[in-house]
Amino acid sequence: MVDTGPLWTLSAHELALAYAAGTSPREVIEATLSHIDEVNPRLNAVITLDAPGALAAADASGRRWRDGKPASPLDGVPITVKDNILVAGLRATWGSKLYRDFVPDEDELPVRRMREAGAVILGKTNVPEFTVHGYTDNMLFGTTGNPWNPALTPGGSSGGAVAAVASGMCTLALGTDGGGSIRRPAAHTGLVGFKPSRDTVPRGKGFPAILGGFEVIGPIARCVGDIIRSMDVIGGPEWRATLEESALPRPRIAYAPTFGDAPVEPVIRDAIERAVAQARALGLDIETLSSFTLADPLAEIWPVISQTGVAWLLDQHHDWKDKVAPAIAEMAAAGSKHSARDYLDALDRVAGLQRSFDAFFTQYDFLLTPAAAAMPWPAGEPHPTAIDGCTVGPRGHAVFTPIANALGLPAMSLPCIVDDGALPVGLQLIAARDRDRRLLNFASAQEGRLFAHRWPEALG
Template sequence: MTGLTPDSTAREQVAALRVGEISARELAELHLARIAERNPQLNAVVSLDPQRALDGAAAADEQLASGAEVGPLHGLPFAFKDTHAVAGWRTTYGSPIHADHVPDTDDLIVERIRGAGAVPIGKTNVPEFAAGSHTFNPVFGTTRNPHDPSRSAGGSSGGAACALAAGMVPLAEGSDMGGSLRNPASFCGVVGLRPSWGRVPAWPSENMWEATAVGGPMARTVGDLALLLSVLAGPDPRAPHALGDPGAAFAPPLRPVPLPGLRVALSTDLDGAFAVDPEVAGVVEAAGRVLAGAGARVTGAAPDLTGADECFRTLRAWHFQATLGGTLAAHPGRLKPSLAANIRAGESLTGADVALAYRRRTALAHRMREFWYDHDVLVLPVSQLPPFPADQEFPAEIDGTPMVSYLDWMRSAYLITVTGCPAISVPFGVTAGGLPVGIQIVTRHGGDRYLTEVAAAVEALVGTSPAGE
């Protein structure tokens, strides 16, 4: 067996599998051992099936030995987000209502990953129906931060980010409405991309034109993230809104964008749009100094996001009522109160309310298009504070500002959601207590490849000191 460990990059693991330095079964055993070591404390991987994983790995070895053409993830162990249906595999959505649910078909994102040769081993934990950026539910309990188990791993792709950071899986996928790929990536010290709407198509869908939630990749390095994005991206006839670039257009190797001359807009709070913890603000400010030192043209600037908060909250409530209103009606009292309140908020919306939200979103898109005339990227916080205690549903305050609801503390992420622009969380610093802090980098809609190449350039700067400078 090669010297690979579960912490080796996904690309290293794929390369070793291709040349026979390690078998898929041996690789599965390595990851199952890591899961046995760390998952009892962290609770990131759920519905684990070791024997089925080993059988799948053995089949992957047989396929490779036969000389058959194999996909770019062939033989890699993979755990899917528990809100994504995996045929024949328990999929609970974090809800006791679906605790025994076993789907007959794969969601499109799962179909693509399986088609690329990945070997399913289990699921990753989520908040109930993926509502909220802290991962806990009545079925499996709370997922904890791999850097400090007393803290939150974020959400809603918290199980995915935690498993990835702890070396339980080499890659992870998730979804993002208000920050559910970006927030857990920042909290756990990995990379998470919210792609442009249409970059990663979804099916099945109750509303294929709904544009707040998207699927996307997570990884420990930007290069690994690009590998998974190349599998997830690309058109599909079931999703007419999908962007037309083939997935291969996003595959590594990446060519990091030269930093000299890069036009960076830097903001710690989007001109006072949200409260931010001083340590988080300090990491963002340090990132600006590091980028300027590397030759980037860094200016304090923020886009005009007037109406973005109202737009997001209206569309989110409308979406939750449309998709979960029937569930709440059929099972009153079985959904967590914060989720039930959000569904009920959607019940009072009128057609005029929704129309106004879409007008606001259209105006936001036009203002963002104009913002990119003068800037290549926007850099801001991912999350407004470091990982908070895992026994809280959400933080009560940030730097003295009360957080009234479980949405308030994620404005830094969800205000970007309604711009339609791609955004990536890249690890950049740590708090005094050693907790990870990522920076959020945003660029124009459709610029996903460019964004990953900017992120690769930033990633290369991070190792200069624990504070990123």
């Protein structure tokens, strides 16, 4: 037996060591389910729990470990799945009354791969309706709280997923990221959140793709190693083709303290500046960009994509008017006013951005930014209205993340080292398209030196 703390605190790697030493997966899952019973009522993160299915999967895992034939390094590891990803036999609502009774009969591809790898699926995690908002609340399940302070939001749209991982209700979570929906919530809860390059994680059959290729499935964990282990399971041919890729000996890193003139909360700015100073002291090559405007056009592009997607979705449901929140109805109304010309113009402008960033990544290996411009705000409010004394709109907190979605780039959020008692702050690293493993290898090499996981004090 591995000498550790409570079983629900173990990483995937630590669980594999424990199982190899004789710990029973059922014992781990029972401890995790008990912890969910204790913690989830305070956070409202897990909204569909499958305890019988999880225990049966744990028993099957136990047999494989006893036979010395685990299906993968994730065999017996407890995971959750965001409620906009399909799991066979479990309700998938997408946070909307439109889908309140929908139960898919097959797994979405990453879920199937996790199941085949022996991971134990505990249940589904809460999301905002249609996963288009930066906080987590809906008319079906209510509001999700942040494990560091349940009165604050964990962000969105993977708010339930990060709350579950950060509080120990699961070891890993599958989330989706369409504009920062993994990275910003990971930053708000002190986790590692990874958005893969477009097409690196094949998705298969799922809910309608209202954000097109902007949205991808990715893992959330408490350490980089568990992100890599997850990608080894859910990644497709593009990921496997990079297996022999090593970390760069001296990567060239550009640091953008902000995009354009977007305000950033001082506590975030200071934490990132300290991380950059420490990185330089360790010998890393980081150039501060006094002005970074390459991503500025996205502020006008993003509403066209998201609003048109919501309008298109609701056009398929004649009975939607009494089943969606007012904010969704407003998005649909705005989207219905966009023409095909508007949509194609937005895509053309994305292509122009792609050319600009292709040139940028010939000069630099990584772009470092804050993961979010604002600290967590009250859990029931959709977004902060002011940042560092400046009035901001609904996406003011989210300025740094969507560019990676629009261009299909790999990006991740990493928890900065901050003072004891302080709320988490995340920094973002973005790499060129299909440099996923290079980015993760770099992050793994810096873990413990530039960033580190902490457990929320509010759990005590």
